[in-house]
Amino acid sequence: MDRMLRHKTTIQQKTYTMSKQQDLSRLKLGEEDFRYDLQRILGHSVHMDARRVVDRFLRYERVLQVKSAWTPLDFDDRRILEIGCGPLLGAGPIAVYLDATEYVCVEPRYQPDVLESELVWSRFFLPFYQQLDALFDRGLSFDEFVDRVRSRIRVETIAIEDYRYAGDRMDIVFSNGVLNHISDLDRAVALIRQVSDASTRQFHVVNFTDHSSLPDDPFRAIYRLEPAQYFEQDSLLNLKRPSEIADLFVDAGIPVTTIPYITDMSAVPGELAPYWLRFDTADLAIQIAFFVN
Numbered sequence: 093m094d095r096m097l098r099h100k101t102t103i104q105q106k107t108y109t110m111s112k113q114q115d116l117s118r119l120k121l122g123e124e125d126f127r128y129d130l131q132r133i134l135g136h137s138v139h140m141d142a143r144r145v146v147d148r149f150l151r152y153e154r155v156l157q158v159k160s161a162w163t164p165l166d167f168d169d170r171r172i173l174e175i176g177c178g179p180l181l182g183a184g185p186i187a188v189y190l191d192a193t194e195y196v197c198v199e200p201r202y203q204p205d206v207l208e209s210e211l212v213w214s215r216f217f218l219p220f221y222q223q224l225d226a227l228f229d230r231g232l233s234f235d236e237f238v239d240r241v242r243s244r245i246r247v248e249t250i251a252i253e254d255y256r257y258a259g260d261r262m263d264i265v266f267s268n269g270v271l272n273h274i275s276d277l278d279r280a281v282a283l284i285r286q287v288s289d290a291s292t293r294q295f296h297v298v299n300f301t302d303h304s305s306l307p308d309d310p311f312r313a314i315y316r317l318e319p320a321q322y323f324e325q326d327s328l329l330n331l332k333r334p335s336e337i338a339d340l341f342v343d344a345g346i347p348v349t350t351i352p353y354i355t356d357m358s359a360v361p362g363e364l365a366p367y368w369l370r371f372d373t374a375d376l377a378i379q380i381a382f383f384v385n
Contacts, residue, residue: 128179128201130209139179142220146227148268149183152297156382159351165293167192170263173287174198175252175280176270179206180216181245183266188240189224189232195245196262198255202247217241253279261289267296271383272329277340285344294348296383298337303328310359310379318365333371334378341383353380 133139156162167190174182177197184195206212221237224230232240248255253276265284274280288294302313314322319331332340334350341348357377368376 128203128206130203130206130212133179133203133206134209134211134215140216142216143223145180145183145220146186146223149186150227152382155353156351156384159353160349160384162384165264165295167264169193171260172196172264172266173257173262175265175267175284176273177202177247179203180212181207181241181247182268184245185217185220185237185241186224188244189221189230189237190228191230193244197245197247198250198252199247200249200251202249204247213238252283253277255283257283257287262287262292264293264295269297269299271296271337272298272300272332275327275330277330277332277337281340281344281346285346288346294341294346294383294385296348297353297380298334298383299380300334301379308359309361310356311361311376315361315364315368315376318367321365333375334381335371335375337383348383348385351382351384352378353382355379355381 138144153162153164157164167187170187170192171194172184172187172192173196174184175198176182177184177199179199179202181195181197182199184197187195217238218234221232221234224237225232251274252270253274265288271277271280284294301310305312313325314329314331322329322331334352338348338350355374355378357373359379360373360376364376
């Protein structure tokens, strides 16, 4: 029985890896990823699960409180910039429910017709509101919530590194799983510095895995390859490691602390391509980290 189970697991592993390798080869450098058209969003169970957005945000805050002296974000009367909000406004609906005055989303692939769909409002935003109302009970009706989403959230359909901002400084700058995808991260961090001042709170979550392998080998498509080899296959990731992102913030004069969320030393392969030998193993072992203040 054990032998049969091991054989079945091996087949599943090979099948999963082959399918993911095929996925990796789908994108050459410069090709488009993250397609956010209406039909794709309506048919995507992850995108349409509003509970996931709320649960994830609360989980992040809980992990930070466990791992640091974290003070939860206060959205009341705040102005927020989110980098890469995705097709459904990211954490914006949470913020405006909690009375944020302005929420700017920078999302180059945003499709306005998604928010014009009644199906999106009934299948996504209504459950979103119900979760928020149960958790925070601010006495806000669904119609009032809809009005805040429509009037207080603004989307800029431009890449963050090309965004030009001339308004007042933001109170919070937020990103979730985005900084690892930005090819010109130096310019993106410079923009973050432009919209921030000393009191601006930074909240950035970065996933450093290869996004394709199983959890027991999360860097399979990265650490065994030189960066040039990776970029021949895909352009999904910029391959920056935690120490490099931390240095970019420091160089830009943005004070953040790196707080590992998931780290596993045993997940770092025993044999590394030469490029990766410059990094400490502890740096390579971080799968997800927060960069916050």
